[in-house]
Amino acid sequence: MKPITDAEVAELPLDRGQAQLLEAIMSTPTLEPVTGPAPRQLSTRRRTATVVAVAAASVAAIATAPLWLDRDQPEPTPAPGVSGSSEESEAPIDLPTEGDGRLYPGLHDLPDGWEVDGAGVRPIVSIAAMRLIPEGGLTFSVEVREAEEYDSIVEGQTTQGGERAGTIGVDGRTAQVWELTESEGSGKAQCDVCVHHWSAITPVEDGHFVHVVATGLVEGTLAPEEWERLVASIDFVPAEEFGAVIDGLPEQQPPPTTTRR
Structure with a gap:
């Protein structure tokens, strides 16, 4: 398969870029096995999982790229009286309200x-x-x-x-x-x-x-x-x-x- 360049990826719609990049990663040839005892099945399964994980991570990076564009923006300031951390805040004591229909x-x-x-x-x-x-x-x-x-x-x-x-x-x-x-x-x-x-x-x-x-x-x-x-x-x-x-x-x-x- 002909490798695609960064420029070609940039020109593709997001979904096509994801698909081709995933295909390119998954089709990358693996190393020839060395002479010797056959590797344990566990090693093969680990490598397969690693390739899939890398491919998935790459696609995820493309898909979520717009989310990182605002990483330098300051976090919103909590409203007055509202703690930014749920661990620091305590639930207020509930009090009855006149006319709420309760007994x-x-x-x-x-x-x-x-x-x-x-x-x-x-x-x-x-x-x-x-x-x-x-x-x-x-x-x-x-x-x-x-x-x-x-x-x-x-x-x-x-x-x-x-x-x-x-x-x-x-x-x-x-x-x-x-x-x-x-x-x-x-x-x-x-x-x-x-x-x-x-x-x-x-x-x-x-x-x-x-x-x-x-x-x-x-x-x-x-x-x-x-x-x-x-x-x-x-x-x-x-x-x-x-x-x-x-x-x-x-x-x-x-x-x-x-x-x-």
Whole structure:
């Protein structure tokens, strides 16, 4: 094949120049094998890969040449308040917005020993509280979830072994209640820690529902009376009041207690 010159390449359309250059590289004769044992198959495969890689790199250099024409241009300056490095920037804390149509839970008049220890709007609008006991901590959380999650959340109560335990009022909404004692080891009587759950789920209303969960370390550490008082402390508040709860939490506050599905 007649080699092509740089001038001829320059006169060709970009796609033809790429094709002919690739053909020229691929048709370049290889060296005659030296006398001796046949080379290992691995060496042949490596050389073939090298030729293809060189050809591909050459074509890529032609195809991307226009991209390098601006290599001396200064990089765009980040907008004020925006860091040029994602590693240096921190995601802002999400705060609720008045009139956004979302439902915000509040906790008032909690039983003795309980205090709010988390609140947030991402990924789920939620608020959580905790009470410390000698065996550890008891937790209580209120989540406002989207309607499409309702079926899976309800199904999870029964698949995990929860038993229906009547209904309870959640700030004017009637919620179904489940009670569950998880067992570790070979059986409830032999477990070291039997986590005791109370769970309440309201019907879907205006595109969302409320999921309430309380967890004790062992059966009896979160008695029905305390569960009822916790649920009675729930009320739904304006976005501004919920935002004040978030602002009032310590800066390094961990996210609210997540619920089990």
